[in-house]
Amino acid sequence: xxxxxxxxxxxxxxxxxxxxxxxxxxxxxxxxxxxxxxxxxxxxxxxxxxxxxxxxxxxxxxxxxxxxxxxxxxxxxxxxxxxxxxxxxxxxxxxxxxxxxxxxxxxxxxxxxxxxxxxxxxxxxxxxxxxxxxxxxxxxxxxxxxxxxxxxxxxxxxxxxxxxxxxxxxxxxxxxxxxxxxxxxxxxxxxxxxxxxxxxxxxxxxxxxxxxxxxxxxxxxxxxxxxxxxxxxxxxxxxxxxxxxxxxxxxxxxxxxxxxxxxxxxxxxxxxxxxxxxxxxxxxxxxxxxxxxxxxxxxxxxxxxxxxxxxxxxxxxxxxxxxxxxxxxxxxxxxxxxxxxxxxxxxxxxxxxxxxxxxxxxxxxxxxxxxxxxxxxxxxxxxxxxxxxxxxxxxxxxxxxxxxxxxxxxxxxxxxxxxxxxxxxxxxxxxxxxxxxxx
Numbered sequence: 002x003x004x005x006x007x008x009x010x011x012x013x014x015x016x017x018x019x020x021x022x023x024x025x026x027x028x029x030x031x032x033x034x035x036x037x038x039x040x041x042x043x044x045x046x047x048x049x050x051x052x053x054x055x056x057x058x059x060x061x062x063x064x065x066x067x068x069x070x071x072x073x074x075x076x077x078x079x080x081x082x083x084x085x086x087x088x089x090x091x092x093x094x095x096x097x098x099x100x101x102x103x104x105x106x107x108x109x110x111x112x113x114x115x116x117x118x119x120x121x122x123x124x125x126x127x128x129x130x131x132x133x134x135x136x137x138x139x140x141x142x143x144x145x146x147x148x149x150x151x152x153x154x155x156x157x158x159x160x161x162x163x164x165x166x167x168x169x170x171x172x173x174x175x176x177x178x179x180x181x182x183x184x185x186x187x188x189x190x191x192x193x194x195x196x197x198x199x200x201x202x203x204x205x206x207x208x209x210x211x212x213x214x215x216x217x218x219x220x221x222x223x224x225x226x227x228x229x230x231x232x233x234x235x236x237x238x239x240x241x242x243x244x245x246x247x248x249x250x251x252x253x254x255x256x257x258x259x260x261x262x263x264x265x266x267x268x269x270x271x272x273x274x275x276x277x278x279x280x281x282x283x284x285x286x287x288x289x290x291x292x293x294x295x296x297x298x299x300x301x302x303x304x305x306x307x308x309x310x311x312x313x314x315x316x317x318x319x320x321x322x323x324x325x326x327x328x329x330x331x332x333x334x335x336x337x338x339x340x341x342x343x344x345x346x347x348x349x350x351x352x353x354x355x356x357x358x359x360x361x362x363x364x365x366x367x368x369x370x371x372x373x374x375x376x377x378x379x380x381x382x383x384x385x386x387x388x389x390x391x392x393x394x395x396x397x398x399x400x401x402x403x404x405x406x407x408x409x410x411x412x413x414x415x416x417x418x419x420x421x422x423x424x425x426x427x428x429x430x431x432x433x434x435x436x437x438x439x440x
Contacts, residue, residue, distance in 0.1 A: 004047040005072040011046060012104050020046040020102055023082030023094070026055075028204075030169035031089025031146035039067055041091070045079035045101040048072060050093060060268035061301035071141060077132070086140065089149050089170045095137040099130040149173070154180060159189035163196065166212070167205030178208045182215030190218040197223050202232025210235065214242045221252065228256040229394050233263035240269050245276040247341075253277070254342045255358070257381060259286065260399045264299055271305040279313045282342045282403075287315040289402050328414025336412050342403045345412070348396065351419065358396055360386045364422030374416055378409065 002017050011019050023043040027036050040053040052067030070083070070091065079096040086092035106124040107116050119125040151173045154165060157180065165177035181189055189212065196209040210227055213219040219242065227239035240258055243249040253259075258270040271290070277283055287309045296302045310316060337345040348358035365374065376383050381395035389395070400409055 002044060002047055002049070002051060003069050003072065004049055006048065006074040008074075008076060009047050010100075010102070010104065012102075018042065018044050018047075018051070020044060021051075023080070023084070025082075025084040026171070027085055027091070028169075028171035029085045029089040029146075031149065032085075032091070032143050033145070036070075040064070041070060041083040043080040043083050043093070045081050045096055045098075048075065048078045048080070050080050050083050057265060059299040059301055060264040060305070062265075085170060085172050087149065087151075087170070087172050087176075088140075088142075089146060089172075090143070091141040093139050093141065095139060097135045097137050098132040100124075100126070159186050160192065162186070163189055163192045163209070166196065166208040167203065171204075174204060174208050178212050178215070181212045185216055187216050187218055190216065193218070194220070194223045197235075198226045200230065202230050202235045204234075206230070206232065206235050207238045210238055210242060221248075224252055225255060225396070228252065228258060229392070229396055231394065233261070233266045236261065236263070237266045237269045240266070240273050243273055245273075245278075250277050250341065251344060251347065254344050254398055254403065255348060256396055257394065257398045260293070260402050262382075264295065264302065267296075268301055268305055271302065271309055275305075275309050275312045280341065282340065284313050284315050285405055285408075286342055286403050287313045289405075293402065328410035328412075328417075330411070330414045330418045332408075333411035333413070333415025336404070336408055337415055340404070340408075343398070343400055343408075343412070360388065361423055362416065362419055364419060366417045366420045367422070371413075371417065375413060378413065 013019055021042050021044055023041070025041050027039050027041060029037075036052070038055070040055050042051045042053055043049075044051055049072035050070040052070055053064040054067040055062050055064045071080075077097050077099050079098050079101045080093050081096045083091055083093040103121070103123050106118045107114055109115055114126055116124040116126050119131075123131060125131060149170055151165060151168060151170070154162060154173065154176055157165070157177070159181070162177040162181050165173050168174045168177070180186070181193075193209040193213050197206050197213065199206065206227070210219065210223075213223065224239060224242065227235050227242075230236055230239070236258060240253070243253055253270075253273060258266060259274070261267040261270060274283070274286070287306075290296050290306045290309070296306050336343065337351075339346075346354070347356045349355050350357060350361045351363055369377075373384070377386070377397075378399075379401040380399055381397035385392060385395055400412065404412070
């Protein structure tokens with residue numbers, strides 16, 4: 002904390018924030034680049050507004066001191082809130098009171114003033130320095146900043162609101178989202194879905210996703226497309242938007258987010274995993290997570306995995322569980338069809354039955370070697386299947402994280418029995434069956 006006056010009254014956290022309030026992030030094209038994404042932290046005790054530089058740190062964040070946006074020597078200035086306004090400038094509220102905290106009631110011996118304890122424990126002075134009448138509002142404006150192209154959205158129709166979701170001023174993008182949801186503008190759904198499924202990601206897609214969720218129009222295909230988007234921020238929000246029920250669980254495990262290369266997205270996936278009801282297959286997944294080194298080496302992921310174990314009643318993988326017998330094709334076929342986490346049959350077709358998301362698996366044992374089949378199960382993104390190269394992320398989750406080693410061996414044994422190719426020789430499903438992956 003960096004006050005520009007020595008007249009700062011504190012009884013704890015000397016030299017640091019003791020009354021931090023009104024946090025907000027600066028996202029506005031009317032502000033200089035050096036401030037974009039930084040956090041504002043008002044500190045009325047020290048008469049300043051500090052800046053925090055919040056940066057990614059593995060599966061979490063860290064905040065570094067970014068000095069001040071402003072500081073004052075005015076004995077009465079007490080900023081309690083600051084945020085980006087409709088014009089893109091920083092608007093701040095000054096409580097404007099000489100005494101701002103509920104410090105212990107002072108006396109003439111401790112502080113040289115006579116005071117009494119008032120309502121709520123707030124002390125009162127003889128000359129009533131705890132002001133409750135006055136206040137100020139300021140605007141901090143960058144002289145070189147651009148003016149907002151949006152002046153009002155009060156009478157905006159759906160097309161204008163959907164466009165505003167991509168505003169460079171977060172005030173307007175959030176306002177547009179709020180109006181779409183508050184007014185239940187279901188006529189905006191087609192345009193919102195198009196924005197989410199555009200493949201360009203960005204905050205406009207995130208606002209569109211939550212707008213769809215808010216009006217009850219977030220369909221499975223659009224949601225899955227967001228879970229597979231190349232933008233990790235959109236993937237994270239798609240995970241958060243999943244309902245904690247069976248349909249949400251199915252969508253969750255129809256994507257590779259549990260092993261996402263972006264560690265923050267992976268952490269969000271672990272948090273979502275904590276929300277699903279406990280079933281044996283979920284317990285298997287949770288038990289497997291500590292076996293991936295990064296899940297325990299990263300402090301944020303390690304804490305999340307530890308809590309996951311407590312929530313789902315899992316202590317870890319026992320030594321007996323990792324002893325693997327020869328794979329059983331019959332058990333593998335059953336797992337392929339019924340596993341709620343691997344969800345193989347929901348994505349792949351065998352014998353004309355199953356989903357049309359991934360490659361048709363008839364004949365996989367003769368057209369691919371065992372090494373490739375194993376790699377595709379353990380790391381589906383290592384080499385995208387033929388006909389699916391246009392995808393940036395495989396929709397298949399890594400089965401090494403989802404299944405016990407014996408279960409994985411059983412599924413492998415089953416796949417090795419699939420020697421008969423499809424009758425028409427086609428191994429890639431028609432695009433018309435998978436609009437969520439091919440648009």
